[in-house]
Amino acid sequence: MKDNPNKAIAIWLYFGAFAIFLQILLGGITRLSGSGLSITEWKPLMGFLPPLNENDWQLSFDKYKQIAQFHVVNAHFSLEDYKSIYFWEWLHRNWARFIGLAFIFPFLYFVIKRKMSLRLLFPISILFLLGLLQAVIGWLMVQSGLNDTDISVSHIRLAIHFGAAVILLCYTLWLAFTLSLDHIKMRHRLRFSTLNITILGILFIQLIYGAFMAGTRAALAAPTWPDMNGFIIPPDLQNHPLNLVFLTGNLLAIQFIHRALAYIVCILVLVLYVRSVSWKINSLLFYIRLFPLLLVGIQVVSGITALLKSIGPHYSTFALFHQSTGILLTISLLLLLFLNLKKN
Structure with missing residues (x-):
């Protein structure tokens, strides 16, 4: 990418793609460890904080006890057991927040410093919309398992969530390829x-x-x-x-x-x-x-x-x-x- 005016933007997109790849793997771990329903609320802004004391932990655990997964699969869980599954879902959600910030702040910098051409604004805007859509799909997926009958999320919604992540990853990489490899x-x-x-x-x-x-x-x-x-x-x-x-x-x-x-x-x-x-x-x-x-x-x-x-x-x-x-x-x-x- 020597003498490429879009080098910094391409590096930013490659970093974002790598972060999305890790997020997909974290999603896999969350699913395989049975952690996906451990957090029963969606707080996009304040949800980055885990429970900070024993009372908060117990309150979160009590909310988990209201869904079918606890009664059918994890009725034997102690508070410490609950903390172990909470961790993976919390990390998965917070990594998503990190990805959002890792895209937003560099984007604002590139725009303010006029380092991003106007022709890139539309495809980058599509990228943000795909990321926002992915977050909404993720919560809708979790919601499908927060009831007194289902012990897991809908596998259809899970597949949509996963497929949307793959599309987001591919779209990000394609933009990065366009900016870094088009001169070859x-x-x-x-x-x-x-x-x-x-x-x-x-x-x-x-x-x-x-x-x-x-x-x-x-x-x-x-x-x-x-x-x-x-x-x-x-x-x-x-x-x-x-x-x-x-x-x-x-x-x-x-x-x-x-x-x-x-x-x-x-x-x-x-x-x-x-x-x-x-x-x-x-x-x-x-x-x-x-x-x-x-x-x-x-x-x-x-x-x-x-x-x-x-x-x-x-x-x-x-x-x-x-x-x-x-x-x-x-x-x-x-x-x-x-x-x-x-x-x-």
């Missing part, structure tokens, strides 16, 4: 942007089904591989009308679709790589084209491992690693697409 002259390009876009689209749907898997613990419905409880296609899928409610709510259907999409993505990434081998390309694309191939391999292996370990004590570790490699695979394909679409 590509001697040769891999002219298969349609395939690249197709893979990204299918991968996004697969990530959504990954959120369904996490939200419903669908791995427990068939913790076997390569078969699903002894079947290639579970009988439930063959004998049931394949409507939207079934395909997004039945545990075996969710897992089957997640697996099938994983195989499709893996094959298409391999096709992408094979087609790129015949091209004489510059060093940047030569190395970047390897990342999707490497990451999709890791993603498949980590997914199988997480599935087989779903009834074991280390499931959360494997599941979180699987989630992180899925995001990294998305980023690698996004970067490859940008370099293929950019104008010399």
